[in-house]
Structure formats: C-alpha cells, structure tokens
Amino acid sequence: MDRLKQLGDVAEIMLDYVENKKTFQTDKPLRVPSSSYTDKDQFNAEIELVFKRTPLMLAFTAELPNPGDYKAMEAVGMPVLINRDKQGKVRAFLNVCSHRGAPVAEGKGNCTRFTCKYHSWTFGSDGKLIGISEANTFGDVDKSQMGLRELPCEERAGMIFVCLTPNAPMNLDTYFRGYLEDFEALDFANWTYLGNRTIEGANWKIAFDGYLEGYHFKSLHPETIFPRTPSNTMHYEGFGPNMRIGFPQHTIAEQLKDVPRExxxxxxxxxxxxxxIFFPNVSVFIAPEITQVAQLFPGPTPDKNRTVLNYLRREPVKDEADREAVEAAMNFFRDVTYQEDYVIGMEIQKGLESGAHDEIVFGRNERGNQYFHEWLNWYLEDDPSTPEPTM
Known part of the structure; x- marks a missing residue:
C-alpha cells in the first residue's frame, strides 16, 4: 500500500477514536508473570536469544557522516566499535584487541586506523591488523588471522544496524517488513545529530512498556503530554515484531477539517x-521541534537499564542561540522521560520484587504492550516453527 495513503487511513481511524472516545482494542487482556521483570535466568535468556540475535539500531548515519568517523560504545555488556572506512562503508567490530583484549578505540572521532593503548597494536579501518609494536621481539604471528572480530552491520534509512553475534544472519528486509521505507520517506539519512543524554532506570521491559501505550497520559503526564494528546487513545500497526503507534491530538478534527482527505x-x-518502535529496544518520537530516539539497554542486573536518549532534527544548528535552544529542548525531553516515566518505573520494580502479585495484566486497550511481550516470548521459545504473533 502507498505509504501516505496508509498514514491517511490511520489518521481517519484516529479521528474516529477522538470523536467517539474509542481506542484500538484486542479480544482479551494478557497476563504476564511478575517474575518476567525480576528473574535472572529470564534476563540472561533475553540477552542471549533476543539482544544478541536481532538487528539492533546502534547508530545514525548523521553520527558518522564522513570516511574515518567512528563511535565506540557498549551494548548489553558488549564493547562495540562502529566506523566508516575509507570507501564510505560502515562496519562494526567487537572493540577488543586480538593481542590481550584491550579496547582499540574510545568515544567518538575520526581516524584512519585504531591503535590499542595497551601495547600499540594497530588495526586498519577494515579491522585488519596492520602493525605490531616491536614486532622483531614479539615472534611470528599470522596478522591476517588476527584482525578485529567483525559483526554483521548494515546501514539503512539513516540508521546503522548491528547484530552482536559474529557471522550471524541479518536480513533487515525480513525483519522490518517494509517499515524502513517510513524512515527513507522522512529523509532520515540527511538529518542532523544533535547529541544525547543518558538516564538509568528499572528493568528494561518496565521502562519499555511505558513507550508502548498512552493509557497513562492523563494521570502521569497531566501538564506535559496530556494537553496535546488524549489519554487512552492509540492505534497500532505491526511490521514483524516492530510497531508504529498512532497518537491523535486533541485538536485532530480542527487541524484536518480544511485538509483534503487525500x-x-x-x-x-x-x-x-x-x-x-524497533523491537526489542528502540522508541522514536518525531516531534515538530526535535526528535527523540530512545535506545534501552538491559542491565547490568535484571533490575536496571541504561537508556541513551538521542536527539536529531532535519535542520543543522544555525548559531549559538539555536544551540542553546537545542540543549534546552534535549534537557526538557530527558527530564520528562526520567522524572515522569523512569521514576515510577523504579517504584514498579520494587512493587514487583515484593511478591505482592504473581502477575501483571495488560488490558484490551494496551495492545502494544501485549504485542511486544508476545514477540519477546516468541524469541525466548527459540522455535522458528512456532507461529509468529500478529497484530
């Protein structure tokens, strides 16, 4: 289906939701064990069967626009190095020297080669070992077999996807089912990366659950989100395990009344x-002023997550006054996300660990949460013959 026609059809559905006080509903509530958010064995299984097997969106084209640009980071305890080589191709490696295991890069920057700070072994932008310090005393080694361990990596629609398991299959077309066309249409590859903020919270699924519904807007966000967006009014579309969640504004009827239906x-x-939503851990909110892309990383223990809030927009920063406005906007979005969502998430963590209830329940109106947990369970079962969840 034509993308804009599909979005227009969703807009018509959301207009009906607002006018008739309705929302997307499924056939029944879903119960999830409280232990899903506290159990160490499940936490470890999620790392191995989900985070190390699915394509993770780890960087943006706008972060590494030039040959030689690189970004070193940690993802679920794995040291990762992403770089753009001399030919402009994006690559990803485990950021681990083949000599003694030290990192070969830190932070962000631009360079043509990576040198381990421990013993100065040097690797090219293609990951190959090109230099051993004081090689005449080290002994014979086959440098061709001692490069950095490469990870599956692909750049699409302004984003860089990586699988944390070397040599694992990664097919973005199969995984996203056409969803990345949305970002290609938005010209995401040519946006400006503005910076990021990092916050910490409870179990990663407690935090992620909050991104998947608007049932809580009136009670939890009465002065920030609710003035723009009605509570408990959402529309869901599934693209494999990924989702597009529609939130109508209070003023949808007024704003669309003079716009031709097409x-x-x-x-x-x-x-x-x-x-x-990118399963398992990314939420993208494109706002008029600034876009927030949240990357949720589990750990280091089941009761914690680290969330990197990335900020982008279409236009580059114009001047110092604009930069100050951008910094203020990033701080505002971070503060709302942390103070209004993550703080209550940590209270939920304590509640679930108390053993007060064996299960939590997602209502018929919380289909996004249900769909996420159904797909999570599908991956944890590790049986491709099991039918995939459908929206």
Missing amino acids: KWGECENEGYDFVR
Whole structure:
C-alpha cells in the first residue's frame, strides 16, 4: 500500500477514536508473570536469544557522516566499535584487541586506523591488523588471522544496524517488513545529530512498556503530554515484531477539517503523532521541534537499564542561540522521560520484587504492550516453527 495513503487511513481511524472516545482494542487482556521483570535466568535468556540475535539500531548515519568517523560504545555488556572506512562503508567490530583484549578505540572521532593503548597494536579501518609494536621481539604471528572480530552491520534509512553475534544472519528486509521505507520517506539519512543524554532506570521491559501505550497520559503526564494528546487513545500497526503507534491530538478534527482527505497522510505532527518502535529496544518520537530516539539497554542486573536518549532534527544548528535552544529542548525531553516515566518505573520494580502479585495484566486497550511481550516470548521459545504473533 502507498505509504501516505496508509498514514491517511490511520489518521481517519484516529479521528474516529477522538470523536467517539474509542481506542484500538484486542479480544482479551494478557497476563504476564511478575517474575518476567525480576528473574535472572529470564534476563540472561533475553540477552542471549533476543539482544544478541536481532538487528539492533546502534547508530545514525548523521553520527558518522564522513570516511574515518567512528563511535565506540557498549551494548548489553558488549564493547562495540562502529566506523566508516575509507570507501564510505560502515562496519562494526567487537572493540577488543586480538593481542590481550584491550579496547582499540574510545568515544567518538575520526581516524584512519585504531591503535590499542595497551601495547600499540594497530588495526586498519577494515579491522585488519596492520602493525605490531616491536614486532622483531614479539615472534611470528599470522596478522591476517588476527584482525578485529567483525559483526554483521548494515546501514539503512539513516540508521546503522548491528547484530552482536559474529557471522550471524541479518536480513533487515525480513525483519522490518517494509517499515524502513517510513524512515527513507522522512529523509532520515540527511538529518542532523544533535547529541544525547543518558538516564538509568528499572528493568528494561518496565521502562519499555511505558513507550508502548498512552493509557497513562492523563494521570502521569497531566501538564506535559496530556494537553496535546488524549489519554487512552492509540492505534497500532505491526511490521514483524516492530510497531508504529498512532497518537491523535486533541485538536485532530480542527487541524484536518480544511485538509483534503487525500492529504491527511502528510499531516504528521499536525493533528496526530507517531511513536515508531524497533523491537526489542528502540522508541522514536518525531516531534515538530526535535526528535527523540530512545535506545534501552538491559542491565547490568535484571533490575536496571541504561537508556541513551538521542536527539536529531532535519535542520543543522544555525548559531549559538539555536544551540542553546537545542540543549534546552534535549534537557526538557530527558527530564520528562526520567522524572515522569523512569521514576515510577523504579517504584514498579520494587512493587514487583515484593511478591505482592504473581502477575501483571495488560488490558484490551494496551495492545502494544501485549504485542511486544508476545514477540519477546516468541524469541525466548527459540522455535522458528512456532507461529509468529500478529497484530
């Protein structure tokens, strides 16, 4: 289906939701064991069967626009190095020297080679070992077999996806089922990366659950989100395990009334908004002023997560006053996310660990949460013959 027609159809559905006080509903509630958020064995299984097997969106084209650009980071305890080589190809490696295991890069920067700070072994932008310090005393080694361990990596639609298991299969078309066309249409590859903020919270699924529904907007966000967006009014679309969640604005009828019906698909942020979800751990909210992309990383223990809030927009920073406004916007989004969502998430963590209830329940109106947990369980079963969840 044509993308804009599909978005226009969703806008029409959301208009009906607001006018008739309805929301997307499925056939029944879903119960999830409280231990899903506390159990160490499940936590370890999630790392091995989900985070180390699925394509993770770890960086943006806008972060590494030039040959030689690199970014060193940690993802679920794994040291990762992403770089753009001399030919402009993006690559990913385990950031681990083949000599004694030290990192070969830190932070972000631009270089043509990586040198381990421990013993100065040097690797090219293609990961190959090109230099051993004081090689005449080290002894014979086959440098061709001692490069950095490469990870499956692909750049698409302005984002860089990595699988944390070397040599694992990674097919983005199969995984996203056409969803990345959304970001290609948004010209995401040419946006400006503004910076990031890091926050910490409870179990990664407690935090992620909050991105998947608007049932809580009126009670938890009465002064920040609710003035723009009605509570308990959501529309869900599934693209494999990924989702596009539609949130109409209170003013959707007024904003669309003078727009021709065939143009409704062009009105994102002008009557309705979307939160775009990449399973298992990314939430993208494109707002008029600035876009927030949250990357949730589990750990280091089951009761904790580390979330990197990335910020982008279409236009580059114009001047110092604009930079100050950007910094203020990033701080505002971070503060709302942490103070209003993550703080209560840590209280939920304590509640679930108390043993007060064996299960929690997601209502018929919380289909996004249900769909996420159904897909999580599908991966944890590790049986491809099991039918995939459907929206």
